[in-house]
Amino acid sequence: MRTIAHLPLCAAIALGVIGASHASEEAQGDKLRVVVFGAHCDDPETGAGGLIALLADSGHEVIVGYATCFRGDRKFFGQPEAMVRRREATAACKVMGATPKFFDYAHEHLTADPPTVQAIAAWLDEVKPDIVVTHWPFDTHPNHHAVSSLVWQCYDRRGDWSLYCFEVMTDQQSLGFKPDLYLDIGRVREIKREASYCHKSQNPDGFWPVHEAMHGRRGSESGVECAEAYYLVEAKKGCPLLPVDFLPKVDAKP
Numbered sequence: 001m002r003t004i005a006h007l008p009l010c011a012a013i014a015l016g017v018i019g020a021s022h023a024s025e026e027a028q029g030d031k032l033r034v035v036v037f038g039a040h041c042d043d044p045e046t047g048a049g050g051l052i053a054l055l056a057d058s059g060h061e062v063i064v065g066y067a068t069c070f071r072g073d074r075k076f077f078g079q080p081e082a083m084v085r086r087r088e089a090t091a092a093c094k095v096m097g098a099t100p101k102f103f104d105y106a107h108e109h110l111t112a113d114p115p116t117v118q119a120i121a122a123w124l125d126e127v128k129p130d131i132v133v134t135h136w137p138f139d140t141h142p143n144h145h146a147v148s149s150l151v152w153q154c155y156d157r158r159g160d161w162s163l164y165c166f167e168v169m170t171d172q173q174s175l176g177f178k179p180d181l182y183l184d185i186g187r188v189r190e191i192k193r194e195a196s197y198c199h200k201s202q203n204p205d206g207f208w209p210v211h212e213a214m215h216g217r218r219g220s221e222s223g224v225e226c227a228e229a230y231y232l233v234e235a236k237k238g239c240p241l242l243p244v245d246f247l248p249k250v251d252a253k254p
């Protein structure tokens with residue numbers, strides 16, 4: 001059985017039934033299928049690489065969706081971008097213990113129009129995830145925004161899974177992110193770093209420090225050294241929550 005009946009998380013917390021960190025207890029014994037859906041190769045890794053590594057390490061199945069792998073006829077290292085980016089993402093997924101799924105949309109043609117919603121929804125219907133994690137919708141990059149909209153429309157139409165959002169390069173790309181869940185990624189930080197550094201074409205020495213600063217910022221908000229942050233859009237009735245021990249936000253020190 002893949003589903004676990006429970007109250008929506010916010011309601012459960014409000015009623016004192018569970019704390020924000022009790023998702024793992026609810027899912028105990030179940031191996032879940034989680035889709036982490038990003039726009040570009042490197043978004044799921046940098047936004048949710050710690051979560052992916054922790055889920056995989058616990059025996060859960062993680063499928064990483066990449067909506068777009070190329071722009072026009074751009075090349076890296078003398079090879080077509082799609083070839084390079086898929087190869088890098090495949091290596092990153094291997095490091096994290098996940099399975100990649102690549103879509104063929106070009107950056108410049110990725111929109112949240114009805115045919116694309118239909119294509120993504122058909123894939124999700126086939127995969128039957130328990131949980132989907134995707135981009136926070138307010139983002140300066142149109143591909144991130146489009147993917148968030150695509151996943152939201154799939155969820156709103158027929159998704160029978162819980163929906164969460166991750167952040168990427170907050171205040172440069174994700175804007176106004178309001179996390180309600182924090183994840184200590186200290187134990188898997190090096191796995192996340194190694195997965196991120198698989199993306200040589202994206203200059204990891206340039207983007208990794210930005211994410212390290214985010215880890216520190218979210219860590220300080222949750223009382224640990226190094227954390228990722230998430231937003232639970234809705235805990236759909238009958239669907240499990242992410243089976244990890246989330247931390248709440250701690251009060252700022254005086």
Ligand SMILES: [Zn+2]
Nearest residue numbers: 039040043144
């Ligand atoms: Zn991106």
